[in-house]
Each structure stands twice: as C-alpha cells, then as structure tokens.
Amino acid sequence: MGDSRQKSAPKQGTQCPPIATACQWLSTTTGRIASDGHTWMTAAHWAADPKTGYKPTRSHGPRGMNATTLLIAQECANLKECRPGIAYLARKLKISERTVEYHLGMLREAGLLIYRTKGGRVAHGRDEASVYERTIPVAFDQAHGIRTIGEGVQRRPVGAAGAARKALGKLARKAARKVRRPRRRTPVSGQGRCTLMEGGSTGTSSASGSIPPSETKLASGHSSHPTPKKATSRPRTLNKVGRRHQLARQLIDNVPWLSRASAPRIAWIARHCADAGWQWQEVQAAAEEAGPIDTMDSRRPSGLLAYRLKGAHELYASEKARHLMLTAWEDSRLRERIRHQGWDGTAAAVDLEQHTDTAAAAMDDIRVARQTQAVSAADLAKATEHPEGDTNIETLTRAEVLEHRQFAAQDPTYVRNLLQALGDRDARRLLTNRLVDKALVLLRLNSPELAPAF
Incomplete structure (x- = not known):
C-alpha cells in the first residue's frame, strides 16, 4: 500500500496565484480545509503580504489585500459557521457594502474562502447569506514545504520543512495579534503650518501682508477685556457608576485592611450600598460589625468585604437603621481603643460616657x-x-x-x-x-x- 503523504520542498518566493471562479467551490477546490481560525489567519497574512501575496486580476476595486481585508478575514475566523452577511460586515466594520464585496471576492480568488452554498434572494424577497469554508491554498503548502496526509479537502498537515519554520513562526505571531484599522495620517488642513517653532511651507511670513490698525483703534491700556469670558466650570454630577467608584476610592483610602484592594472590584462589590446612598463609614461599620479585621489577616480584602456585606443593604435599608448601626459600631471601637491604650483621663471618661449613653438610647x-x-x-x-x-x-x-x-x-x-x-x-x-x-x-x-x- 503506497504512502499517501504529499511531500513538497519549500519554494522561496512562491506567490499566491489567483483561483478561477469555477474552482471556488467545495467540490472543485484544490486547497484543504483549515483546522481552526488561527491556522487560517496564518495563511491570510501570507496572502496579504505584498511580496509573496495575492495580486487581484480585476481592473477595478482595491489594488491588493490590505488591512481591511485582514479585518474581514478576522471576523470570518471568529465565526463558528462561516456565514458572514455583507450588511453585517459593513455595519460591524463601518465600511460600505461594495467594499465588503470587493474584499470577499479577493479572499475567494486567493483560495482562502470557497463556497459551500451560495446565497441569493429566496422566497418573499429575503436575501440569504453565502456559507463559506475556510481553506488553505496549495501555494501556501508549497511555499513552506508543508507535508499533508489524506485526500481532497480533508488533508491535514503532518510536518513542515526546517527552512520555512522561521517564516511560519513569524506568520503565526501575526495571526495571534488582533488586527486593527490603521490611523489616518492625512492632515486636517491642506495648508502648511505657520508657527514660531516650525516654519510654514511658504517663504513669507503670515503677518507680512497685514495692515497696521489706525491710531484711533489702538488699545487704551486697560487690562480688562471689553467682553470678559464667563466661568462655566462647575462641579461634575456623578452618575451611578461614578458614585460607586467614588465610594470604592474612599474605602481604599480610609479603611486600613482595604488599602491593597482593587478599586473597580470594590466598586462592584459595594454597588448596592453606593446606589442606596451609603457613606464609607457606614460600609466599614457594616463590614466590621461581626468583629474587627486585622490588616495582616485579610489576604483577599475584596472577598472578605463581599462576604461581610452580603445582604447588608437589605437589612439596613433606611437611614435610621444605618445611623443606629454606625453608632453602635463607633461605641464598640471606642471601648476597644480605651481597653488597649489604657486611657485614665477625665476627658476620656466623659467621652466614653457620652458614647455609652448614645449607644444605650439606640439599643432602647x-x-x-x-x-x-x-x-x-x-x-x-x-x-x-x-x-x-x-x-x-x-x-x-x-x-x-x-x-x-x-x-x-x-x-x-x-x-x-x-x-x-x-x-x-x-x-x-x-x-x-x-x-x-x-x-x-x-x-x-x-x-x-x-x-x-x-
């Protein structure tokens, strides 16, 4: 029984030849189906290379593959079923439908996409999108010495030539990166700049042709402007998300055992308290009501806060309930501070008595x-x-x-x-x-x- 492996030596400089329209179908293609989206994007980056890539045969449209082609290929690679609608791609990438049709045609002509079923208008005037298969052309396997086993479109690679592994690694790194649309570099205005540090494109100064003002319109020497600028700056009103992050930042800055926590995580954990209008002292009191927390014991401050605050916004739903809870917590902290520091003064005793009376009234x-x-x-x-x-x-x-x-x-x-x-x-x-x-x-x-x- 003969070996079905197809061995091919790498051919440097091999370009991606255009595929005829009749060979752009699943039953007539010579390429193989890509096993995953990353492998297919590797072949797409190789076809988009201006040196060894695909050259379009049509006389109109784009001159070759570019960043827009890779963006469309990236969207196709992320689809579970490669059925990209033209209107969907145009809306997602903010380009025209004609541009999408041009680049999909180039991907088909490069052997990267083949028809499984071709879409068109069906009953009741509705358009069906075409279903594609992501394929890797034979030219890609020949250029990199890739050996395959199997028959037809179900071939799969089993190895590559050692000389082409560096190029394959470079293409794999390109395929792993997310493709982004390049920034526009066209100037805002077609005229040249004229600044003090950089000269303009013209040789004359912009003020050389100006006419000096008359003597009657010279400045009077007053420092005030005839139309003073009004100050419109006002404090910003925080929305719900801003209030959550503000409460999280206050907790991190003032509560010792939360100093190492992440502000977005704390904002999400205390979101119910922030929406109900809690202050950071009330959140700390609710968290430490069951017992004081040592800074060295809180390995995961956010998790500990989430456990201590579970259901607190429902238990202390009113402002009066939160005030009573905060008063009792402050009294317990004062007693703890007096016990550890050993206060003996009269002022400390009076302060303790006042806090005790307040807490007793709250408990009553x-x-x-x-x-x-x-x-x-x-x-x-x-x-x-x-x-x-x-x-x-x-x-x-x-x-x-x-x-x-x-x-x-x-x-x-x-x-x-x-x-x-x-x-x-x-x-x-x-x-x-x-x-x-x-x-x-x-x-x-x-x-x-x-x-x-x-």
Missing part, C-alpha cells in the same frame, strides 16, 4: 421596636386562635395578609416573631416561603443577636 429604640413587633405577632396569634386551641390564619382578610407580608419584607425580626407565635407551617403559609427564607438568611448572616432562637 431597637428593643422598643422589637417589643412592638412581638406584641403585634402575639396579637395576631391571639386573634387567629381557633376555639379548640389551634391557630387558624384563614380568618384573615386579603388586606391584612398583604400588610403582614409588607412588614415581613421590611424587617426580618418581624418574621422571627411570627415564627415563634404561629409556628413554621402557618408562618410560611401567611408570608410565603421566599420571605421566610430570605429573613432567616439575613438574620443568620448579619447579626448573631438577631439569629432565630427556635
């Missing part, structure tokens, strides 16, 4: 609110109690049920009180499983003091 407000909610839950249980001793929530009206669900959505402790008063089954029937589970998660994550005790 919280206790009163919890007692009120507990009484409301007890009244609900008493009002719905069945004559035989069981609790019957069927006696509640729809308005009362919606009111209880609204209270439960605002405060998770209300859910805990209802669970204690009604039991798990009736509380879930009244409030829905979603509200009960959400409240239990918030109570468990944010405060050990508010954790359910049933």
Whole structure:
C-alpha cells in the first residue's frame, strides 16, 4: 500500500496565484480545509503580504489585500459557521457594502474562502447569506514545504520543512495579534503650518501682508477685556457608576485592611450600598460589625468585604437603621481603643460616657421596636386562635395578609416573631416561603443577636 503523504520542498518566493471562479467551490477546490481560525489567519497574512501575496486580476476595486481585508478575514475566523452577511460586515466594520464585496471576492480568488452554498434572494424577497469554508491554498503548502496526509479537502498537515519554520513562526505571531484599522495620517488642513517653532511651507511670513490698525483703534491700556469670558466650570454630577467608584476610592483610602484592594472590584462589590446612598463609614461599620479585621489577616480584602456585606443593604435599608448601626459600631471601637491604650483621663471618661449613653438610647429604640413587633405577632396569634386551641390564619382578610407580608419584607425580626407565635407551617403559609427564607438568611448572616432562637 503506497504512502499517501504529499511531500513538497519549500519554494522561496512562491506567490499566491489567483483561483478561477469555477474552482471556488467545495467540490472543485484544490486547497484543504483549515483546522481552526488561527491556522487560517496564518495563511491570510501570507496572502496579504505584498511580496509573496495575492495580486487581484480585476481592473477595478482595491489594488491588493490590505488591512481591511485582514479585518474581514478576522471576523470570518471568529465565526463558528462561516456565514458572514455583507450588511453585517459593513455595519460591524463601518465600511460600505461594495467594499465588503470587493474584499470577499479577493479572499475567494486567493483560495482562502470557497463556497459551500451560495446565497441569493429566496422566497418573499429575503436575501440569504453565502456559507463559506475556510481553506488553505496549495501555494501556501508549497511555499513552506508543508507535508499533508489524506485526500481532497480533508488533508491535514503532518510536518513542515526546517527552512520555512522561521517564516511560519513569524506568520503565526501575526495571526495571534488582533488586527486593527490603521490611523489616518492625512492632515486636517491642506495648508502648511505657520508657527514660531516650525516654519510654514511658504517663504513669507503670515503677518507680512497685514495692515497696521489706525491710531484711533489702538488699545487704551486697560487690562480688562471689553467682553470678559464667563466661568462655566462647575462641579461634575456623578452618575451611578461614578458614585460607586467614588465610594470604592474612599474605602481604599480610609479603611486600613482595604488599602491593597482593587478599586473597580470594590466598586462592584459595594454597588448596592453606593446606589442606596451609603457613606464609607457606614460600609466599614457594616463590614466590621461581626468583629474587627486585622490588616495582616485579610489576604483577599475584596472577598472578605463581599462576604461581610452580603445582604447588608437589605437589612439596613433606611437611614435610621444605618445611623443606629454606625453608632453602635463607633461605641464598640471606642471601648476597644480605651481597653488597649489604657486611657485614665477625665476627658476620656466623659467621652466614653457620652458614647455609652448614645449607644444605650439606640439599643432602647431597637428593643422598643422589637417589643412592638412581638406584641403585634402575639396579637395576631391571639386573634387567629381557633376555639379548640389551634391557630387558624384563614380568618384573615386579603388586606391584612398583604400588610403582614409588607412588614415581613421590611424587617426580618418581624418574621422571627411570627415564627415563634404561629409556628413554621402557618408562618410560611401567611408570608410565603421566599420571605421566610430570605429573613432567616439575613438574620443568620448579619447579626448573631438577631439569629432565630427556635
């Protein structure tokens, strides 16, 4: 049985010959199908080289392949199914449809694209895009001494000549880079520059032909301009994204254990707090509420902040709740500072007493609110109690049920009180499983003091 390997020595200077129209189909092509987009872009860069590349045969249109051809080839290489619509490419690359047709024709004539099915107008006046196959022409294999096995378009490479490996590596590096449209270098104005440092294109000065002003129109010597320029600079109003990044930068600058964190990552983690109008002190208080954080222990500050802030914007939804939380946190930090530094002065004692009174008042407000909610839950249980001793929530009206669900959505402790008063089954029937589970998660994550005790 004979060896099916096709061996070819590298031919330096081999150009990419134009492929006839009849050979631009899957059944008539002599090239092989590219295994991936990167390999195909390697052949596209070789065909676009002005020294060894493809030369168009048509007398109109582009004179040869250029950066626009490589941009279109790059879009085709990224498609899972090579079915690029002309209108899509024109819109994506911001060029005309005629330009897209010219460059697709050059890719076909260079042997890089072949028709699988040719598009056209179908029923109801709709245009179908052509389906292509990305192929590598025979001239590319001959120029680099690439050996292939197999038959027809299903051939695959098994090696290359040693002399051509340097050129293949250079083409592979070009294919790995993203193709970008070159900048325009045409001047803004067709006239030459005339500045003090650089002379213009003309030999005469721009002020040589000017007429001096009359004596009656000379400056009077006053420093003020007759039409003073108005100052229009005003502080910029931050949008939602700007407010998030501002809060992230404040946290990084003021919180010690966040000094090594990334500002965009912190902005994304604290986005809910920034949208709700939190200050950086409130974010730090919510993060350190469960316990102080040492700078040496925070190996991933952003991950630690995300864990500590989970659900905080829902638990402290109002400004009053955030103020109470911040006051309690400041009091705990003051006590810690006094314990570590050993303050004995009168001023420190007075300061501690003031902070203690403020924190005690805040805790009293919280206790009163919890007692009120507990009484409301007890009244609900008493009002719905069945004559035989069981609790019957069927006696509640729809308005009362919606009111209880609204209270439960605002405060998770209300859910805990209802669970204690009604039991798990009736509380879930009244409030829905979603509200009960959400409240239990918030109570468990944010405060050990508010954790359910049933």
